Amino acid sequence: MLQQLGLKEYEAKSFVALARRRRGTAKDISETSEVPRTRVYDAIRVLESKGLVETQHSNPQVFRAVSIDEAVNTLQSKYAERTESLRSALSGLDPADEGDSTEATHEVWSISGNRGITSRTRQLVEGATEELLLVVGHKSIFTDQLAEQLQSAQERGVNVIIGTVDEELQATVQDALSSVKVFVSELDWLSRSPLPGDDTEISRLLLADREAILVSSFTETGADGREHEQGVFGRGFDNGLVAITRRLMATGLLSVNDPEAEET
CATH class of the missing domain: 1.10.10.10 (Winged helix-like DNA-binding domain superfamily/Winged helix DNA-binding domain)
Incomplete structure (x- = not known):
């Protein structure tokens, strides 16, 4: 070290x-x-x-x-x-490509490893101005650092909504963030796939301001069987990945956002 x-x-x-x-x-x-x-x-x-x-x-x-x-x-x-x-040095680099450097909104990028995915999560949470919708698929994702970042986001006026895969995790998150809306997600496929032979576990799903999405999952790699986190990231309101995630998240949120749905 x-x-x-x-x-x-x-x-x-x-x-x-x-x-x-x-x-x-x-x-x-x-x-x-x-x-x-x-x-x-x-x-x-x-x-x-x-x-x-x-x-x-x-x-x-x-x-x-x-x-x-x-x-x-x-x-x-x-x-x-x-x-x-x-x-400072990297910020001052002269661009090698003189063309349009605007980020394409239909592109999706992969991120590998917990450190990079955690860093992108922090960036999205700290950069949000209106809404953060996070579904926690695994208890190891909800760290003290993430709780502090989400609390800070809410304190600056961001609407923070958190979903979990089960009631035990819901209680853990609610204890840490007592003023944040926490619900058990209706998206069952986050923790278990309906497809035979598919044991991929969604670890986190984050939608920031309804225009940036980060989805990650755990996979077992190597002889030691250790879990490795892989993620994909997309930005732009009309990005296909963002659009379909908004709709899936809306489905999972129906029970907490729609009073009629709650009554039925």
């Missing part, structure tokens, strides 16, 4: 060694981390420049890692600076 945050292998190993020992000489660090002693000094110099290690100029020199909280805060700050620099 330290390497993912920008440290090289020997730097990361040296820091972990010091975090375990609290303090130590280059020899101590080398013995604990298996970093060659001649490379420890280079790694320590880098760690010191990053504010992660302190040095006692004795003979031999003694090093210690800063506290875990301080190290994490330092790395977090550096990470935030880099991501903001990246945002």
